[in-house]
């Protein structure tokens with residue numbers, strides 16, 4: 006339990022803030038994502054406070070969880086946002102985010118998305134290729150605007166994470182090859198409708214060591230020196246996101262340790278520091294609540310079939326990711342068995358946890374832990390399953406921040422041939 010300070014057992018019941026989690030299931034049904042407002046606030050403030058006295062901006066990576074309630078909460082705390090699509094831009098604006106605190110990353114920005122971001126007046130485009138730079142210059146020119154840009158540079162540093170979420174190796178699709186960055190900055194300066202504003206990188210996600218961040222930061226500072234020597238005015242250094250969280254045995258640095266390490270490498274340079282944390286802000290602030298539908302003993306394995314599935318939380322199926330699974334009301338450990346916790350979807354890869362030691366009965370509630378990041382935001386309607394509800398725990402109150410989808414909503418917009 007030590008990895009989930011916001012969720013704890015009291016008298017055998019799992020609580021967050023002043024809410025016993027079975028109350029959520031009773032009021033809103035399952036599967037249901039539940040987030041703790043206090044946990045989110047604490048996580049944001051830990052990053053922000055660690056930067057005290059230094060010009061900085063924490064840009065929450067919206068992809069981790071784009072619920073409007075969460076975005077609004079972060080906007081009210083003063084957060085900026087890292088977006089990767091026009092859809093995320095619309096969400097941030099609707100949630101009351103400040104356009105002047107938005108950075109726009111992603112390798113495939115479309116002209117319409119660039120246009121929307123220019124209209125909104127975002128802080129910076131993190132440009133990932135020469136072709137994109139020219140496309141942005143053209144779109145901005147047509148609008149009579151000048152687009153602020155950083156080049157996202159690929160520093161070729163091994164983030165030592167799952168290969169699917171490593172982004173800073175030279176073989177990855179992300180960023181501009183390190184050795185080409187200076188030349189591209191020089192050509193950016195010559196374009197009429199872009200303005201060089203910053204320098205950007207992001208090497209991957211779920212990093213549990215400081216070393217790759219430090220190595221990257223040092224490489225970026227070397228590049229920054231060379232760019233300044235060429236006369237470029239770099240206003241900010243965006244060091245990306247990627248700080249990992251504890252799912253099971255990991256022991257990642259805290260937000261404070263991470264920020265302090267970055268601060269000490271950057272020293273007293275005049276540039277504003279931007280970071281783009283996603284998972285570390287929301288991951289351990291959320292759980293996925295699910296009900297045991299059936300227990301199915303077989304001669305080989307015991308299955309607990311639950312009402313959440315890979316469409317609700319695809320991380321186990323996609324990355325073989327481990328999420329702790331805890332009973333919402335503890336039973337006698339003496340009755341525990343080894344279960345395969347699986348969903349109703351027609352795929353053998355549809356599991357939430359393998360070989361879990363649990364004491365279970367039909368109808369029991371389970372909490373899939375550390376599900377606040379890349380849970381709901383990666384969910385789908387596979388098997389025509391409506392998306393789960395989402396609630397925000399706030400002291401002793403439970404706010405519904407997204408209703409459970411209906412099957413009618415799923416079918417809206419589809420047409421039968423005349």
Ligand SMILES: Cc1ncc(COP(=O)(O)O)c(C=O)c1O
Pocket residue numbers: 066069087110111172207209210211245246247248281282283284285
């Ligand atoms: C450009 C960019 N910034 C920030 C993030 C956020 O990463 P994390 O959720 O690991 O902090 C990502 C995802 O890896 C990303 O691609």
Ligand SMILES: N[C@@H](CCCC[NH3+])C(=O)O
Pocket residue numbers: 068170210211320378379383
């Ligand atoms: N979806 C990944 C993280 C991807 C990070 C985005 N660049 C996960 O669930 O761990």
